[in-house]
Amino acid sequence: MRTLVIDTATRACSVALFDGKQLLAAQHEVIGRGHAERLLxxxxxxxxxxxxxxxxxxxxxxxxxxxxxxxxxxKALGLAWRIQVHGYGCLSLVAAMARAQSGSQAAVDVIMTGGHGEYFFEAFNDTGHSIAPARSVLPELLATVALADHVAGDIDPQRGDRVWTDILPDARAWAHLPDDHALPPVPVYGRAPDAKPAAVRA
Known part of the structure; x- marks a missing residue:
């Protein structure tokens, strides 16, 4: 079975085509913005x-x-090609990439830029599964939640007692995710939207 993997959740934009778990081809760019123009x-x-x-x-x-x-x-491609669309977690992929790069089966904490001075945080156990849902955390609270010896993501915890792996999600690493990783293809934003609903006038 061929799988198209799409990853645009961070400043990286990547796609990959797999046959089973074998990578056939991929494209990866760190673009910051402009995912809509580059993805197709x-x-x-x-x-x-x-x-x-x-x-x-x-x-x-x-x-x-x-x-x-x-x-x-x-979803548009899934409709056009009449195939199923599934989701996977951004922080889950980062955790899987960190474990694959280090060759370690130890627990890993993932910390990613979340905007508005907050970070997205999620902890993963030694089997690569999430301990609790991802959440947005203030910088001053990271020390109380990030307890693993291995930290991965795009934020350096600046702790000499931790191993930090600098990683952005990459579609090429999709095969490293646990087999039961599939989620509904519905956005998981992790915090409230920036835009506020317009006030309704009486």
């Missing part, structure tokens, strides 16, 4: 324009805009 050309650069039997998409938490772009594209 990256998919088109894959063999057969990325045509697959199922789609996996990063549902967050992460960038509000990036997540929406990825999920919308995945």
């Amino acid at each position: 050309p990256l998919i088109a650069a894959l063999p057969d324009n990325g045509k697959a039997d199922q789609i996996m998409v990063d549902v967050g938490p992460g960038s509000f805009t990036g997540i929406r772009v990825g999920v919308a594209a995945a």
Whole structure:
């Protein structure tokens, strides 16, 4: 079974095409912004324009805009190709990448930029599964929640007693996720939206 993987939840934008768990081709760019403009050309650069039997998409938490772009594209392609679309967690992929890079089966804490001076945090046990749902944490509270010896993500905890792996999610690493990682293709933002609803006038 071929799987198209789409990851646009952070400043990185990546796509990958797998046959089973074997990577066939991939595209990866750290672009900051502009995921909507870059995503479809990256998919088109894959063999057969990325045509697959199922789609996996990063549902967050992460960038509000990036997540929406990825999920919308995945659903549109899924509808056009009449295939199923599933999601996976942004922090779950980072944890899996960190464990694969280090060759360690130890627990890992993931800390990613969350915006507004907050960080997204999620802890993973020694089997790579989440201990509790991802949440947004203030910087001063990280020391009370990040307890693992291994920390991964795009935020340096600046603790000499911790091993830090600097990682952004990458679709090429999708095969490292646990087999039971699939989620609904629905955005997981991790915090309240930036925009406030307009006040209703009487």
